[in-house]
């Protein structure tokens with residue numbers, strides 16, 4: 001049975017070589033969030049236009065402190081000046097023009113096997129385009145059981161495979177809003193504690209019942225689920241970073 005314990009403060013505490021960091025092109029990044037995660041990153045990779053976002057995030061005085069290990073994608077979005085800059089910093093720049101896999105998936109494939117067991121934090125994966133966001137969630141499914149978190153200053157989401165999960169929630173950082181979404185498969189039953197509207201052996205599926213606009217009320221949220229669910233919660237990282 002799958003079991004997991006998640007604590008966002010741990011992910012953000014700056015422990016060296018504790019995660020891999022993947023930068024996508026769905027939204028611009030907060031420099032303070034990138035700096036914080038960079039301290040912990042054993043491996044950093046930008047997907048195509050994600051490298052423009054990284055380049056734009058820092059001025060000329062700071063940019064060379066944030067040079068990724070790899071830039072990968074079909075390169076229909078990366079700007080020429082950005083390729084030129086990172087090439088001059090000896091970044092491993094890999095063009096892959098396959099039009100059946102998106103750049104996020106291509107980048108996950110470039111994370112070295114010895115780092116695959118670390119959690120992967122993804123910035124820029126929650127952006128304006130619904131098809132891209134759904135594709136990103138599809139890729140979370142495809143790469144299970146890897147732990148991949150789609151993160152921004154305001155929200156986080158990841159997949160909970162069938163099993164028992166505990167999420168440590170700090171009032172200053174997480175919530176109150178949260179959701180348990182059966183995206184990708186139906187969930188035969190889920191049971192929770194720590195939420196305003198808990199589930200008790202509740203089946204979830206699109207068209208019958210999902211738990212959106214729920215609220216975190218305890219510092220531990222426990223979820224037991226028969227099948228994979230997407231956990232989503234609001235974050236207040238703007239207040240602390």
Ligand SMILES: Nc1ncnc2c1ncn2[C@@H]1O[C@H](COP(=O)(O)OP(=O)(O)OP(=O)(O)O)[C@@H](O)[C@H]1O
Pocket residue numbers: 024025026027047048049050073074076077078101102103104105124125126127128129130132133136
């Ligand atoms: N609006 C968005 N919302 C969420 N994720 C996005 C969005 N735009 C891009 N991404 C993510 O960033 C990655 C790189 O995107 P980029 O814009 O550089 O290339 P693209 O040509 O749009 O994407 P792809 O070639 O992967 O289809 C995408 O693979 C996707 O995962």
Ligand SMILES: Cc1ncc(C[n+]2csc(CCO)c2C)c(N)n1
Pocket residue numbers: 074098099100101102103
């Ligand atoms: C049925 C089907 N639908 C869409 C695409 C196109 N496509 C899928 S992923 C991707 C991004 C490449 O970076 C593109 C263009 C396809 N190939 N097959």
